[in-house]
Amino acid sequence: MISNIKRSILSCVILLILCGLIYPLIGTGIGQVLFHFQANGSQIKQGSMLIEQNWKGPQWFQGRNDGSVITLGPDKVLISGTNQPGPRSKQLEQSVVQRAKQLIKEGIIPANDLVTTSGSLLDPDISVHDANVQVPAIAKYHNIKPSALYSLIKQVTVHKQFGFLGNTYINVLELNIKLSHLFKKVKK
Amino acid sequence: MSFAITLLILFVGLGISWRYLGSYMANVYQGRVRFLHSFEKIIYAILDVDENSEQTWKGYATSLILFSAFGILFTYLILRFQGFLPLNPLHFGSVSPALAFNTSISFVTNTNWQNYAGETTLSYLSQMIGLTVQQFVSASVGIGVSIALIRGLARKNNPNIGNFWVDLVRGILYILLPIAFIGGLIFVGQGAVQTLAGPMVIHDALNNISQVIPRGPVGFMESIKQLGTNGGGFFNANGAHPFEDPTALTLILSVFLILIIPVSLTYTFGKMVNSVKQGLALLMAMFIIFSISLGIGVYAEMQPNPAVAQSHYVKQLNGNMVGKETRFGVPDTALYNITSTQTSTGSVAGANDSFTPLGGLVLLSGMMLGEVSPGGVGSGLYTILLFALIAVFIGGLMIGRTPEYLGKKIQSKEVKLAALGVLIMPITVLIITAIAVSVQAGISGPSNAGPHGFSEILYAFTSQANNNGSAFAGLNGNTAFYNITGSIAMILGRFGIIIPVLALAGSLGAKQTVPTSLGTFKTDNPTFTFLVIAVIIIIGGLTFFPALSLGPIIEMLLHGRFF
Numbered sequence: 001m002i003s004n005i006k007r008s009i010l011s012c013v014i015l016l017i018l019c020g021l022i023y024p025l026i027g028t029g030i031g032q033v034l035f036h037f038q039a040n041g042s043q044i045k046q047g048s049m050l051i052e053q054n055w056k057g058p059q060w061f062q063g064r065n066d067g068s069v070i071t072l073g074p075d076k077v078l079i080s081g082t083n084q085p086g087p088r089s090k091q092l093e094q095s096v097v098q099r100a101k102q103l104i105k106e107g108i109i110p111a112n113d114l115v116t117t118s119g120s121l122l123d124p125d126i127s128v129h130d131a132n133v134q135v136p137a138i139a140k141y142h143n144i145k146p147s148a149l150y151s152l153i154k155q156v157t158v159h160k161q162f163g164f165l166g167n168t169y170i171n172v173l174e175l176n177i178k179l180s181h182l183f184k185k186v187k188k
Numbered sequence: 189m190s191f192a193i194t195l196l197i198l199f200v201g202l203g204i205s206w207r208y209l210g211s212y213m214a215n216v217y218q219g220r221v222r223f224l225h226s227f228e229k230i231i232y233a234i235l236d237v238d239e240n241s242e243q244t245w246k247g248y249a250t251s252l253i254l255f256s257a258f259g260i261l262f263t264y265l266i267l268r269f270q271g272f273l274p275l276n277p278l279h280f281g282s283v284s285p286a287l288a289f290n291t292s293i294s295f296v297t298n299t300n301w302q303n304y305a306g307e308t309t310l311s312y313l314s315q316m317i318g319l320t321v322q323q324f325v326s327a328s329v330g331i332g333v334s335i336a337l338i339r340g341l342a343r344k345n346n347p348n349i350g351n352f353w354v355d356l357v358r359g360i361l362y363i364l365l366p367i368a369f370i371g372g373l374i375f376v377g378q379g380a381v382q383t384l385a386g387p388m389v390i391h392d393a394l395n396n397i398s399q400v401i402p403r404g405p406v407g408f409m410e411s412i413k414q415l416g417t418n419g420g421g422f423f424n425a426n427g428a429h430p431f432e433d434p435t436a437l438t439l440i441l442s443v444f445l446i447l448i449i450p451v452s453l454t455y456t457f458g459k460m461v462n463s464v465k466q467g468l469a470l471l472m473a474m475f476i477i478f479s480i481s482l483g484i485g486v487y488a489e490m491q492p493n494p495a496v497a498q499s500h501y502v503k504q505l506n507g508n509m510v511g512k513e514t515r516f517g518v519p520d521t522a523l524y525n526i527t528s529t530q531t532s533t534g535s536v537a538g539a540n541d542s543f544t545p546l547g548g549l550v551l552l553s554g555m556m557l558g559e560v561s562p563g564g565v566g567s568g569l570y571t572i573l574l575f576a577l578i579a580v581f582i583g584g585l586m587i588g589r590t591p592e593y594l595g596k597k598i599q600s601k602e603v604k605l606a607a608l609g610v611l612i613m614p615i616t617v618l619i620i621t622a623i624a625v626s627v628q629a630g631i632s633g634p635s636n637a638g639p640h641g642f643s644e645i646l647y648a649f650t651s652q653a654n655n656n657g658s659a660f661a662g663l664n665g666n667t668a669f670y671n672i673t674g675s676i677a678m679i680l681g682r683f684g685i686i687i688p689v690l691a692l693a694g695s696l697g698a699k700q701t702v703p704t705s706l707g708t709f710k711t712d713n714p715t716f717t718f719l720v721i722a723v724i725i726i727i728g729g730l731t732f733f734p735a736l737s738l739g740p741i742i743e744m745l746l747h748g749r750f751f
Contacts, residue, residue, distance in 0.1 A: 010235055011357075018365075019323075020321040045393075053399070074278075079307060085636065088545070096499040119513055120430060167514060
């Protein structure tokens, strides 16, 4: 019994060092060297490629409906994936109606991904269809030809990984950066 | 079509690892893998363990329980004192006693139920030396117990079932650490963060926003979270968070890592009892339950979300996207979440709470059937072996012979232990759920009204008593009531099964084997596979059907009603 207690304490210490310090620290070292960009959060000048930015207003392509529900912790830290509505929740229905009405007001035909929230509430992407439905409104606002926007969408489309994994999608940040180059040119 | 290719590649990959990892694990636990033996010897010297001496089931169980108790104590102290420890860039204070108690039990029992949001509660150091450590350790303990049961079945006239300390160390050194390390590299390469720097602060971006985005040592925790069927993520959103699962590749890698050990252990079992076909019969039972659940679940999620449909504004051509990430899409998210509830993982790539009623039912039923398809690391195999013993017993009753399994007579003592191991989970779930819906502290937990609120409570205790850890996230679990009742469910669900399993291993090992004859009931053919499936479904179905009909089933039938 006494020897087993001693073994328990010693093994907790040894495994703490091995799995809790050596493993993650070596991993951090190698990760930082091999994949510096990814390991630090895929950050570019305008933000992280992986975290959505709650784009508002008719001048931008908008993302999922996440911005309406995201909560901030102390120090304004983004908290991911808080409470989610059930499939028969009145609250969910109301939030869809509200968002859809707002989109219609902005001249956008509501689409599935645009009126729903994601699991993380930080989803940086939308589907190609959801980008396309926003084109007429944005083209009108900036006075750009819709065809220029459609080709922009084609440029940034990320296809299924290896041709079969996951979804085809558009990164909203990347699309909006390209859009900003375009409308700056038009203004000049 | 793409999803069919995904499944095909997944199953081929699992088939290959079944054969080779399964065989490798048998070699590891029989002491034939020695490439780290010099390092191993140092650990045994410090622990004062003789690697060649074995323990009886009582010795094994005592060591396991003491070790787990100290694991809980260590983790508890780390969480309680995190405010004074380094690697705490957001200066979190210490975790409250009730939450620290619940969390440490949760990670030591391989449950990973989380009554907190990681990004606003835990320091990097707590995540590393508190939680990641237990993700390795609890997984290794689970595999060790299943190996001890296999030894009991394979041996004769030998009451010893192995050495706990040796099994613990070998599982971590030879199986978990190497695979987790390779997996971690892929996670980070795809975009999972792995840094000790503080949060990313973004100012004055294109659209004039400011963001404080938490980061941390995530990628390498991610791989052991899946490989050890733990499921506890770094962030609140778990695998849905882009910093945990950045791409569809990491999603499918997660599914693969979750399944690889539980699936391969059936080969390890077959190899150690000198009949691969015995393992194959169990694997087929796992595979059939898994495939049926997956089929129903993916179909259910391809249907429209009822509440979104009710708004009449959008056509949901791509299925129920509420709570799902665009980069994954519906089928892949359903695959991930269903895999995670058919094993004891509990990680999520999308919100379980927002699954359609039928989809939610599939998630719940995976756990209610005892998590045997293929179940958690080790726990899946030892639980299905309990069902196999009951199946043999029922088969024996039908043909009027003394039941035997692998040449061992299954007598009253073995049947009692197997029944105890199988029934402890449903008893725990039903009693604690009944208490929770009877007291105010329990009723105030769920955030959704109507039958979904009941589902949230039922789900919480099913998940904790099965050491799964996934949640219908609408439940506010960080109250004294849920922290304490949940801890009780997790402890009963873990050790309430492990102890009868070890006792069974000791009892079986001490027995003679009887030679096979023409009249022996065969346990390596499709008939036995179906008998095992029938036993699993009858026990799980009969116990939980009344409770399910008050939650997801009634929710499914209430067309046009919203709460």
